[in-house]
Amino acid sequence: MTPWLGLDRLGFFLIRIFLRLCTRANALPSNPDELQLAPNTPVVYVLRDRSAADAAAADQSARQLGLASALHGLTLGKSHLSHSYFQLYRRKFSNGRQRTPVSPPRLEKLVSALRANPEADVQLVPVSVFWGRRPEKESSLWRILFSDNWSPAGFIKKFFIIVTQGRQLYVHFSKPMSLRTLVDQCPTDEQTVRKASRILRVHFRRQQEAAIGPDLSHRRTLTNTVVDSIPVQEAIRAEAQRQETSIEKMEAKARHYAMEIAADYSHTVIRSLELFLNWVWNRLYAGVRLYNMDNLTKVAGDHEVIYVPCHRSHIDYLLLSFVVFRNGLVPPHIAAGINLNMPIVGTILRRGGAFFMRRSFRDNPLYATVFSEYLHTITVRGYSIEYFVEGGRSRSGRMLKPRTGMLAMTLRSFLRDARKPIAFVPVYVGYEKVIESGSYIGELHGKKKQKESVGGLMKSLAVLRSHFGQVHVNFGEPIKLVDFLDEHHTAWRSEDLAADESPAWFKHVVNELGQEVVESINAAAVANPINLLSLALLASPKHTMDVAQLRQQLNLYIALLKQAPYSDSASIATDDASAIIQYG
Structure with a gap:
């Protein structure tokens, strides 16, 4: 018998029976032909974590799709594997919130066997297992607490996850990777194992980011990173010298700015908001219709997504985050006006991914540097981001002239550290009736705009007695930043742009990018x-x-x-x- 996590075959069989009773796997892709598996070539599944439940779920889903079982043995030449799968990480029992990479013995056997059999090949199929990634089915905070996140679950928590989230099990099979190709590229077995493990770890991290978002640090840790960065420290010294005050005082001010800006993302709050907003949308609208969702999913896995929707209503950012989450992707961090940082409401929005910005900070170089560095930090860490290039809500329903400040900061951040390619995804949100239409008509007739307040929010709850037709959300053709730069400024890779430098080509490219974004939003319009x-x-x-x-x-x-x-x-x-x- 082959022990695995202290379990023999009988124990593993009992786990499979338990999962059959408690789970309902949603296997993707639903059509196995999309995997493009080579016929007559052995398949070995790769799991991220050493988990009996994950392995059993992967095997259950493979059988559901008509694929080879993960529990069957595999023989290559003189090498024999008892099971057709292996894992990349194991949990550190000394610290339950961490996982450590391992060198899988089965992968080492496979590499050695292929080296001895030059004509043979093996297809490595990464399998991502997520518990609770069908949020539309979640109906209680209890289930929300036991949904998938970046921390590895212990035995007890895993048990509760299976019990509470088993009906929302999401198993994603990715396209295969040829192990023969890696064996031929690397001179030694050790190098082949390292390279294969590295490629697979990157793949799983990207799958995890696309499904539940990047591994989030605490808000205070993030703000410390921003304040300790070289650009912010230089701005602190310059401002201290200009104002003839101490560096400690300016650093405290910069830290205050960073805390004022930063989001405090919480998966629990996200899932709680999903339950609440689902109820709100059912009260307000006759349905939310989506178009061209594949335009988003085709870039979400290997690009950092910057959502650039039109701005017609305060509903826009709530609705877009809801739609994105409902379709298995992490909601974006949203650039929100500081006017929305109201008591209670601001805290909820911040926990839901909103980061706040002042309307203007041209005359405050320290704040501008802190904000720019915060945006750069969350960009290089792989967070998806959302902002409105129009600046504010359109009262007429027409696209406004783009304000390119956020685009310029995004482009400058990418040129400074292009770790992951960026794709701008234009989003058209079309309402049949806008909730703020009454106040918009008044403003167009000269009435003064009312400031956002908690009291105003409470009064606006009266709209829950009204109906506003359907909402139409259309995802436009993504704008890949690398391709855009290659088209508009071929020498961008050799440019070393200073923090405060804006050459003519940079301004021109930013303006062209802003124009293309608003044109792409218009191009995704829906005639309702x-x-x-x-x-x-x-x-x-x-x-x-x-x-x-x-x-x-x-x-x-x-x-x-x-x-x-x-x-x-x-x-x-x-x-x-x-x-x-x-x-x-």
Whole structure:
């Protein structure tokens, strides 16, 4: 018998029976042909953690997809493996919150066997196992507490995770990696094992980041990193000299700025907000429709995603985070105005990923440096980020001229340390009725904008008695920053940009990037039923039409949108004129 985690085959069999009773695996991709497995080539599954439950879940999902079992043995030449899987990490029992990498004996055997059999090959298939990655099914805070995160679970916590999250088990099979290719590239078995392990660890980390977000440090630790950075320390010394005060006083001020800005991300709060917002959306809207979600998923795994949505309502950032989380990705960190940092509300938003910024900080170089360094820190750590290039909410529903400050800081951060490629994902959020429409009309007629406050928020809860139709969220074609820079400034790789330097080419590239972002948002517009009805009625002389004329006009609009589409990303919510009229 082969012991594994102190369990013999009988113990492992009992775990499989337990999982069958407590779990329902969601295996991805649902179509195994998407894995592009080579026929007649052995498959060995790779798991991140040494966990009997994860191994059994992977085996269960493999059988569900019609793939080879992870528990079957494998023979290559004179080498024999009792099971067709291995793991990359084991938990440190001296410190339950850490995992340590191991050199898998089965991988070493495979490499040695392939070295002795030049014609043989093995396909390594990484399998990511997430517990609780179907948040739409979560209905209690108890389940939220026992969902997947970056800390390895001990035996007791794993038991509760299986019991509470077993029905929301998410198992992702990635495309195979040829071990033969690595064996041929490396002169020794030891180098091959190290290289394969390194590639697989990077892959699992990216899968983990895409699903539940980067490994988060405590907010205070993050702010200490920002304040101790070279640019901020230089700004502290310069400001202390300018104001003729002590460096300690300026450093305390910089630390205050960093704490004012920084998010305090909490997975528990995220999941709690998901439950609350699910209830809110059901009260307010007749549904949330998504378009071109694959535009996001195709870059989320290997790019840092910068979400750049249009800004029509305060609902935008809540809705986008909700949609992203519902589709198995981590919600972004959101650049929010300091006006939203209200008592209680600000704390909840901060725990949900919001980081706060002042409306203007041109005359405060220390604050500007701290904010820029904070943005750079979360960028290089791989956090997905969201900000609005329009600056504020559009009162008219049209795109505003881009304000390029955040784009410039993002570009400068990338040029300074391009650890991971960046993709800007434009997002069009189309409402059939905007919650703030009443106040917008007043402001367009000259009424003064009311400041956000807790009292105003409590009054706005009255909208929960109203209905606002459907919401349409369309993900546009991603803008990959490397490709954009190659097109607009081919020498960018050799540029060494100083912190306060803005050469002509940099300003030009930032302006072009801002223009492309807003054009890409417009290109992802969705023609919803209320848009089309409003267009037809408002274009008529008396703003009225009989039904036959209205149907004819709608059919004309639909035909034009289909035959001469604005872009490949643009969509039509409904192409049946009668259904549009009935819906309206």
